[in-house]
Amino acid sequence: MTKVRIPPTLREQAGGQRELAAEGDTVRELLEDLMGRFPGLRTQLVEDGDIAPFVNVYLEGEDVRTLDGLETEVRPGSTVILLPAMAGG
């Protein structure tokens, strides 16, 4: 089980929750688990089968694009942060 932090701009698509528990051994499996339960997240997170360019996924503070992208392995107990761009000022 992995804790996934849901940013405020995605919460409406995630049942209003700030953090969700997800299952999976890779980032792809985690996101699929979340998007399966909250289909509204799909357009927010993926584009053309990859992580959308306007969102970043961090595993233990590291951008998974600098690791193995969607195939990055996720150890149980780790923390994932989803970070979409926000413009508000």
Next chain:
Amino acid sequence: MPTYRELLQQTRSEISEIDANQARERIESGEPVVVDVREQDEWDEGHIPGAVHVPRGHLESRIERLAPDPVRPVVVYCSAGNRSAFAAKTLAELGYEDVVSLAGGFTDWKRNGFPVQLQAGLDVPQRARYSRHLLIPEVGEEGQLKLLDSKVLLVGAGGLGSPASLYLAAAGVGRIGIVDADVVDESNLQRQIVHSTESLGEPKVDSAKRAIEALNPDVEVVPYQERLSSENIERILADGWDVIVDGADNFPTRYLVNDASVWHRIPVVHGSIYRFEGQVTVFKPYEGPCYRCLFPTPPPPELAPSCAEGGVLGVLPGVIGSLQASEALKLALGIGEPLIGRLLLFDALTAAFDEVKLRRDPDCPVCGEQPTITEYVDYVEFCSGTREPA
């Protein structure tokens, strides 16, 4: 009871003294810390370059911060070598192992024609106003003079720009540019603390200028009552800015600020907010990632609600804008570890900070190895949702 003369003689016999020639040799080796124990007005009229200043009366309480290493040699001087003799004795008692007093003092140093640093200097009211900065070794008089000479451009005089502008002004940033086309609206006042009820309907740049100048008359405010665009950004940047604080409320402006800052090599302190959460980072061109390394393209508009659509806790921009001011001051002073390559996330509801690492993208279209965007684009169109990856 000994007379002053006897006490001085006694003290001089207990310490080591060197003459101006020996002092110059030692000081030029770069090894010793040079301590000037004269009064402020004497220091202001000129001192040995590189010296630190502690008036004799504050020696015991302040020396540890200025000379933390008791093993490092110390050369202490005053105007004629008397106060510094007593100071040398005190320093030895405090545990400094190698202390010498400059016999003949600064007077003899000058007589020999050795280098003297003249201080531009703070005036008396400034010394009082910035006294809490002057007490911090990392800022001090030199740092305060740097701040007074620094130029920070604020993009947006809204939620983030309000606290940032006030703190930068209070800190004595000498020139603050503010770009904002809007007028003060009632819905702004829940968080935009640089404005007030009496400035309703007034251009934000004018309202901010008035508040800033009331806070600190040392600050020159340069108002730009216009929306930042590809057409005006070069003119505004030509006024010369050391740091940009990005408190814009829309994606086109943020991408525009990014591209211009990379091309002009100006660091950008980035902040953004939504509801209870905020993000802060520093984009320093070519030393760390830029905004496009982080987000190559903006989200489609329907996926990225603004604060005007989704709301924001009034104090949140206070936290994030203040962090931006703190980063801007660090950049202007050249101290500490700015948030380059790190993004700080703040959640007001849980009162927690998170940090993630940001890396440069070698394929970045603006700051990458082979940039494909080398001039301004149509940023509104770029962010309109008809996205073509650059």
